[in-house]
Amino acid sequence: MGRTVPTWRNRIEAELGSLENFRRALNSVDRNALDQLVNGVRNRRTAGGMLPAHDSWKPMLLSMLLECHSKIAELERTIEKLTDEV
Template sequence: MGRTNPTFRDTIRAVEDDWSDFRRALRRRDQPHFDRLFDHVRAHADAAGYLNHRTPEIPMIVSIVLEQERRIDELEAHVDQDDVGDQSTR
């Protein structure tokens, strides 16, 4: 049987393992935020694997930025909705 190439999810695990010392050195309050970054990467693993970029950290970073951009849009929509509600009560 031939060898198979590692999946992008395997690559994510390897990078996460490489950064485990960094995570451990973070303050406890920052560790969940660090973990969430890898959650964002895993959420887009299929797209990143399909890209098959020669530097896997690049699609990982783009996945994180994409999720943060989505969150910013959600928060802005929430703030805009609150602003509309405040104006209607005046």
């Protein structure tokens, strides 16, 4: 008997694919930012699959927020390191 529910990976790839027209309309800076957020979702696929959700966007947005937080934390560490060197 086959699956009746698409896999988490297939669900998020379908959702991310639906953003393609939006992505194409963005300028290059915003397109790059969106690509980084999308990669954050893909990098956290396993964790997203552990969160039971009927709406794919909830775990996807959480993954995007984590991606943003990771970038901010990385920048804060860099600033702190540079400040210590001065």
